[in-house]
Amino acid sequence: MLTRLIPSSQEPLPVIGVGTWQTFDVADKAAPRHLVDTLTTLRAAGGTVIDSSPMYGRAETVVGLTAEAVAPDDFFYATKVWTQGREAGIRQIEDSLRKLRRPSLDLMQIHNLVDWQTHLATLREWKAAGKIRYIGLTHYTDAMHDQLARILATEPVDFVQFNYSILDRHAEQRLLPAAADHGVATLINRPFTEGSLLAKLRSNALPEWATELGISTWAEFLLKFIVAHPAVTCVIPGTRNPAHLTDNLQAGEGELPDAAMLEKMAAFMRQI
Ligand SMILES: NC(=O)c1ccc[n+]([C@@H]2O[C@H](COP(=O)([O-])OP(=O)(O)OC[C@H]3O[C@@H](n4cnc5c(N)ncnc54)[C@H](OP(=O)(O)O)[C@@H]3O)[C@@H](O)[C@H]2O)c1
Numbered sequence: 001m002l003t004r005l006i007p008s009s010q011e012p013l014p015v016i017g018v019g020t021w022q023t024f025d026v027a028d029k030a031a032p033r034h035l036v037d038t039l040t041t042l043r044a045a046g047g048t049v050i051d052s053s054p055m056y057g058r059a060e061t062v063v064g065l066t067a068e069a070v071a072p073d074d075f076f077y078a079t080k081v082w083t084q085g086r087e088a089g090i091r092q093i094e095d096s097l098r099k100l101r102r103p104s105l106d107l108m109q110i111h112n113l114v115d116w117q118t119h120l121a122t123l124r125e126w127k128a129a130g131k132i133r134y135i136g137l138t139h140y141t142d143a144m145h146d147q148l149a150r151i152l153a154t155e156p157v158d159f160v161q162f163n164y165s166i167l168d169r170h171a172e173q174r175l176l177p178a179a180a181d182h183g184v185a186t187l188i189n190r191p192f193t194e195g196s197l198l199a200k201l202r203s204n205a206l207p208e209w210a211t212e213l214g215i216s217t218w219a220e221f222l223l224k225f226i227v228a229h230p231a232v233t234c235v236i237p238g239t240r241n242p243a244h245l246t247d248n249l250q251a252g253e254g255e256l257p258d259a260a261m262l263e264k265m266a267a268f269m270r271q272i
Helices: 033-044 059-070 086-100 116-128 142-154 175-181 196-201 208-212 218-227 242-252 259-270
Strands: 003-006 011-014 049-051 076-081 105-110 132-138 159-163 185-189
Touching: 033 059, 033 242, 049 185, 059 076, 059 086, 076 086, 076 116, 086 105, 086 116, 105 116, 105 159, 116 132, 132 185, 142 159, 142 175, 159 175, 175 185, 196 218, 208 259, 218 242, 218 259
Parallel strands: 049 076, 076 105, 105 132, 132 159, 159 185
Antiparallel strands: 003 011
8 A cells, every 4th residue: 555654753654544433433342343344454455544532432442442353553543632621631541542452552633622732732741751652633624724734833743634525625725735844744534524425426437537547436536636635644534344445445556646637536526
């Protein structure tokens, strides 16, 4: 699978990962078969990134027990802190470690910028102590892109996570260039606008020029558009379905569209 370098460390990261909002929020006490198959599929294709949050119900717990059944040391664990206050934040991070069954975490992000100044100080301490490898910030709405970009200009962070898709290109204006300028890795959420883009495309055939580029599914079409942006480090489509993940992972293989093809893809989507 194609990788991109995390600017702050030069560590390569596979460009397609998996998101766990709703998809991993299940009540099982044992690792659910379909999620074991999902994480096995991720690893088999060379993917590593799993994005979660204490906001996602039981998702962190289910990631922990499912990853343990697959290859716990082989994943890049990204989760978040999502609460007010220093002490509550520390307790939540400790809970995440326990739920994910990890001695340390790869990436700890501040979810939706909730009490971000307070948590940023904590995350820096945890990073210095070696309990977190990278720190980051997240949001999911266009309205917060400017604020994220302003923070990147003043606060050293390793990652920023935000929304970007073929029909929601607001991030191209300021946030993606800001991440590139300040040497910050990007995780892209809501690549299918919570699945609605794929639902909209279901009754349409892929255009012939897309199949000529080697694209065989709509998921691959939508994700390759995102991965083609040079400031994108990794996209994290949410899925609970190993077959869907197989489609998504294809976007990390083969050729990427050039500038002319990207505009053709976007124009095609606008008229659907
Ligand atoms: N503020 C934040 O930090 C924030 C906000 C939003 C999201 N996120 C993160 O970003 C991740 C992705 O965003 P999202 O889950 O909201 O939306 P998304 O990735 O745009 O869409 C997820 C939906 O698409 C479906 N899907 C995925 N691959 C598919 C395929 N190949 N074919 C058909 N359907 C497919 C999934 O259903 P199936 O399970 O049936 O495949 C799921 O319902 C989240 O899971 C979360 O980890 C973070």
